[in-house]
Structures are given as C-alpha cells and as structure tokens.
Amino acid sequence: MSVNKEFVKFENVDKSYDGKVLVVKNLQLDIAEGEFITMLGPSGSGKTTCLMMLAGFETPTNGEIYLGGKAISSIPPHKRGIGMVFQNYALFPHMTVYENLAFPLRVRKIPKDEADKKIDKALSMVSLQGFASRMPGQLSGGQQQRVAVARSLVFDPQLVLMDEPLGALDKNLRESMQYEIKHIHESIGVTVVYVTHDQSEALTMSNRIAVFNDGKVQQLSSPDELYEKPVNSFVAEFIGENNTFTGEVSDISEKKCKVKLGNAEIMANPISVKSKGERTKVSLRPERALINPKDKMDNIHNGKIEEVIYHGDHTRVRINLLGNPEFILKIPNSSANLDIKLGNEIKIGWNSEDARALDPK
C-alpha cells in the first residue's frame, strides 16, 4: 500500500494577525500519512499558529491547507475530525475521565457499548485502566496528560495535533512520556503533528522535524540530518551545542574551503558559501573535535583551557581557541586521562568535513 505523501499539505500559507506583520510566511509543508512530524522553534516563530490553522482555530490569511487531498480552510474545527492535545491538557474539569473520553464519541452518536470498548482501549493504551471514574483534578500532571492523549485518540482520528503537551511536566516524567507517546504513535500508526520548543524532545520523538524561525521553515529533515547537517547557522545554533568561528572565505574548492579568521586559517566544508571573499560562520559540533588527535586531521590547533566542568558521564572543557574563548569540548569520562587542567595548552583537531561553513547571519 502506498503511503499518501501529501496527507497534510500547506500550500503557500501566510498568516497575519494585525495586517502588518506576517507570523507565517509562504509556508510549504507536506506531511506524509503515519508520520510523526515536529514543528520546532523558539517562541513567536509561528509554529503554534500553524498548528492552530491546521486545527481550524485560525484561518490562513492566504494560501490553502489540504487534509487528505481536501481543502479545509472553510471546514469548521468540529468537522475536521482532528484530535488535539493542548498545552494545559484542557480536560473538562467537571467531567470524570470516562466522561471526558466519552465526549467525542457521544457527539458522534456512537452506541454506548461500542464507546465503552473504545474508551477501555484508549485508557489501556495510556495505562490508566481503573481511573475512569476519577475527576481530572484528582490526577497528577502526568496522568492528566495521558488522559488528554487518550481523549485525542479515542475517536480514531487520522491526524493528532499536540501543542507542547509535555511543557508542564517535570524532566523525568517528560522523558518517560516522550517514549510513551512515541510508542503509541508507532503502535497505531496515526499521523502526529507535534509542536515544541524543546529540541531534545523533538530529536527523540520525530520522524521529521521542521525547524521554524521568523515565520519560515528553516529546515525540514530527519533528526539525525538536522543535527549532523544543519543547512544554516540558525538551525546549527538552535539544535544542539555548537562551536562557531566567524570569518571570510579565502579559498574555495568543491569539497573544501579555507576560512580566514583574524590571524589564523581553518579548513571547512562549504555548505552555503559559493565564492571567495564571502563572510561565513563555521559550525562545529563539540563532539567532533578531539584532543591530541592521533589521526591525521586537516585542522589541528592549539588552545588554552579556560574552564573545566564536571558532568558525570563527561567533562566539558571551555577552551580559548583561535580567538574564540567559548570553544566547548566534550570529553568522555573514560579515559586515558589526558592532562586536562586549567590553564594548560592542548592540541585540538577536527576534520574539515565536520566544520560546516554556513551563512554569516
């Protein structure tokens, strides 16, 4: 069976609230059936607006959204059949868990015995059997969250939207809920559009991530690609940790370029630079730089250790390197005890392939 690659389609969607500023600019986005896609971005980047337009609570100022091939801009929210999990759960406080879950079934006039089966199934999916008669106020935050998830799935929607659903939970609970939601998605194959500003959440859960900034999708790709191969400096800085060098391209070939920083030169991988003389920001992941490299690397430089922070499983070292005092290194705690002491000079090396020369921004 072929999967519908354009199950949800945003076509040239613009959105403005006040007629002066576009919060979403010419959005093009295709979401495949069964996919778990995350809209990730800082607050005010337009991601929640996109979700609200998809749910039907906001109308696009321009452009059209398609769901399963049908234009939905003129369909009111209650006829779209989209499940939604809200930031603050939005459980009906005057109804029991059972009544909350029964609500979408009742409005669809599903017979009671069938509805009961669906509710049982949904509650067991989030392992909350036996909680049916509780009021939402008697549940913990994590349990309320699960009820909200169960409620959004109980009427078997094809598409579920989640608007920062884990924002109010503490760290441990958030992590376990991430896996739980991921497993539910895998087991029932529903399409999920998930909004968050937490990058680790996005990386853990998604098939694909759309990074939003300034009303635009900066990059849409799988989590590993997003982390390993950011296409611009916003994405590189927003996702994960990042060391940057700002400089000017002094020489460029197909796979390599030379970047001149003040009084040194480094080799980098030209991603968005095309010609000599362009300004660029070189991005390098901390774990791609090695101390005292044994291999032959095309970038080897000396730096001075400014700060050592113990993190349990690894140690973070801040180094003043090539005029950048914020260069971060992560050293696994296994090892071969390198001489990491404050003030020491050490040798640091990386491959030019990992140093991505991006737009200067």
Add this chain to the structure above:
Amino acid sequence: MSSETKQILTTDGIPLEVSLKKAEKKNKIKAFLLVAPLLFFLIITYVFPIGDMLFRSIDDKMVTQMLPKTFKAMENWDGQELPDEEVFAAFHEDFIKLVEDKREGKLSTQLNYTKNGFKSIIKKLRRASKKFEEGNYKEQIMSVHKRWADVEYWRAIQRRAPEFTGQKYLKGMDMYVNQEGKIVSVEEDRRIHRVLWLRTLEIAFFVTVFCFLMAYPIAHLLATLPMKYSNLLMICVLLPFWTSLLVRTASWMILLQQQGIVNDFFVGIGLVADDNRPEMMYNKTGSYVAMTQILLPFMVLPLYSVMKTISPSLMRAGKSLGGTPFVAFWKVYFPLTIPGIGAGCLLVFILAIGYYITPALVGGASGTLISNQIAFHMKSTLDWSFASAMGLMLLSGVLVIYWLYNKIVGIDNIKLG
C-alpha cells in the same frame, strides 16, 4: 498525637503541646483583637436590631398592662357564658384608672384591632361610667350597650391577655384567629398581603431571569475581550453602580413616563399611536425595567469572575473533539459557569426580594413590593410590630431560599470572585 505514656517534651521539660499552645496564644489574642471591632459592630448593628425586631413583632404587653385586674379575674372564666360580676368589677376598676390617665382611647384602638366595634362602645362606656354607682357593675356595664352583653366581645378582650402573640404574623399572611380560636383567612377582597408576597416573589424571580439573560453575554464578552476593551466595558458596567440609586431611578422615570423619551421614540418610529401611549411606569413594567438595570452588575460580576478562570482552550478542546460550537458551549462552558450563575442569581434574587426605593418610585400601585408595605406600616400606621413581623417573614423567606439553594446546588458551589 501524644499520649500520656509517650509525651513529647521540649528541651526545658514542658510538654510540647503546652508550649505550642502558649506560643500560639499571643497570636490568637492578636487575631481576635483585629476582628473585634467588626464583631462588635456586627453585634450592635445587626444582631441587636434583629433581636429587637423579633421581640417587637410578638410583643403584646400593652393591653395586658392596661387591664391587669381584668385578666387576673378572667383566669377562672371558661369563656362559654358571660363572665360573672368579679370580672366586670375588675374591668370597671381598670377602666376607671385608664380614664383618669386618658388612655382609654389607646385601649379602644388596640381592642378594635382584635374585633371591630370596640371603639364606639368604649366611648359610650366612658361617658356612662361617670354616673356608675358602686356595686353590680355587670348590670350597669351591660346596660350601656348591647355589645357589652355579647360574650364575643369579652372573648375578644380575653384573647389580648397573653403578653406575646403571633397574630401579627398571621396578619402578614392575611389570616387571623376567629371567635372559635381557629386560624382562618380573611375575606377574599381584603387579602392584600398574600398578593404582595406573591408579587414580590414574581418580580424578584423575573428580575433575576432578565438579569441572567442580559448579564451572561456581557460577562462572557468581558472575560474574553482583550484587556483594553474589557476595561472599558467593565467601566460601562460599573458606572451606573457608582451613581446614586435615587438618581438612576429618577432617570428611569424620565425615560419611561408617558411623555418620556422611550414613548416618544415608539411614537416616532410608528410603533404606537400618539394618543395611545403605553404606560411603562407606575406598574410592574416600571419595576421590572428599573430593577433589572440596577441589579445587573450584581449578576455580571460573579459571572465574570468565574468565566475569567475558564481556559479558552476548553472550548477549543470541545470543538476539536467534534462538538459543534453549541454542544461545546452547553456541555463544557456552561456547566463550568454554574458557580457564577448560582452566586449571581442568589445575590440578585435576595436583593430584589427586599427592594424598596425603586418600586416605591416607579412601581405605582401594581408594582410595589412587600418592603413598600413594611415601610408604609413603619411610617404611616406606626404599627411597628406588624412591620417587624413582616420584616422577619421576609428575612426567614430569604433564609429558606438560601437553604433550598444549598440543598439543590450546594453552597460550596458558589463563587463570588
């Protein structure tokens, strides 16, 4: 809990509980002193007047004190036949004393409350009593007027013997104790109080309904509008609140009178003929309109405070789960506003049931309420005990409503802000 066998001691050997009490005693005294002024104020301005009102409404000592000897003599009388000489003699003695003090008029007024016809025969008795000879008072008094020989009138006097009476309460319900000592209703055409009670309930009920219907959308708007508009709207709601009640009522008189602005407008748009202007004042309509407007903020404010706490995402959730906007409103939003509805309705109903100035000014004859009747007895007839009795009936009516509300909705379910 510490038991005797295992008592926790502080370091200096005093039981923990004792030293805790000691430590808290000071704070308790401070707390009490802080509320004391309010407590005394409440006792003086609320508990005392209501106690006095209660006492006044059942107090009937006046006649008891005017005819002490008569009532003492009547103790042996069975009330079947005319009383014997002993009672007449005692009555004569009391009566002469009253005439000396010029208080027999008061007696006649009081006895006339109990039974009509006393006024004239007491006047006659006063004149005749000057020529009375000593002894055989029964014959002499009975010869003054045939009513003095009627056992009914003596029974009426006897009914005034107790120091306390509930008859004012009966009167408030248009009932009285008849000759046989049974509680019966007064004749149909003399029942004024029952009509007033029913009208008071009716007007209070409909004013509450109108207020609710108008306040709900306003409160919803207030709770959902952006701050800058909602502040303006809030001021619009509260502005009348800050204007004198009398001024507002008077402005309704200007609006509603037959040559008033509203009528002019109706005539202007051709809704009514110029020579057939409807009366919108000095009747129930006037009371409804003015009271609804005046009591509206009391409904808006509790509703608003409750609606403010309802997250807009709940309505969205209702819609996204497939409920039409109406279903989402009715099943999700509305039930959550019930505490505010309860508070608002209770507040408006209780205020409306005791409303006075507005119905007095714009209510006319058919729009006055029980409180106007109370005021009438306070100011015009000076029958304070009756006014007190009706006041207490009103108070207990309010308490009954409160109790019913608590039974049906639950008082914990109320939210005033």
